[in-house]
Amino acid sequence: MKKSCLMLLIFTLALSAVLAQRRARGGYRGYGGESWISEDAKTAREVPTHSTGTPVWTNASGFEKDVWTFVRIKRDRSPYGTGGSWTTDAPDSDLNLSFRLQQMTSMRTSPDGCFLRLTEPELLDYPFIYMVEPGSLSLTEPEIAALRNYLLNGGFLWLDDFWGEAEWAGMEGVMKQVFPERDFKDVPLDHPIYHGVFEIKSKGQIPNVTLGMQSQYDPEHRTWEREDAREVHHRAIYDEKGRMMVFATHNTDNGDGWEREGEYQYFFEHFSEKIAFPLGINVIFYAMTH
16 A cells, blocks of 8 residues: 555544544633733634634643644734635634644644734744735734744745635735745645645645535535636745745635534545645645755
8 A cells, every 4th residue: 555545544544533532522622711812803803713623632741842833823904905814714723733733743733822923022933834814914014024034044934715816916915025036936746845744646725614515515516715716826935045935825725624624524525634634734744844
């Protein structure tokens, strides 16, 4: 049996067991309590909420901080963009992906995750950050400078869940402020990011859970959220040595694939298991080993 097939089988069995345990246990998992939620988020009603129960795990005593942590960036929304809030899919997507990463690799992960602004000094303690709905991206001058410094000093940013040309243009315009001298480039399927833990042979599209479940009854039902968002793009910005600093997954919603895995078996089997988790695990594995 090929390595990729064996790992997919192990992945499927492990996930099925966890899903069964989750359904039996029920309930929700905390995400650090109110202390994680800033006053500005409360005012804007941008408060992370659970859609499903999430797995609970602990790490060896004395090594609680010797772990990889999913860091989601808190940010303001552009009044001109059409994208959503920084809280979209949080915290379930972050926690579910962290748990699967621990299942499928030797990496130990934080059971709590972290929300940070780009200007917080703790940012430099973490090598990986995630921004959701960057079609509404808006950064202040201090945030632009902080992001540039973070990325040039070895950090990795994943931009995910934005649709159509207008949202791409909005995000790209802000990233041009971060790196005026650098452009996004398409990532070819022979890139090592697709050949780490899993062998990924195509850039699959993950719809939001509503469109995904509609496709259960109509195989021809669209999985794109807008007419100009039919094709999935994976693009990146590299430093002068060729190291990938920014990875952008456009016209797809990996966050829903991670977040919604425990709600519907069909969505899990067709989008979470086949596309979202393999890509998420590969991206983090790549970011941490290159």
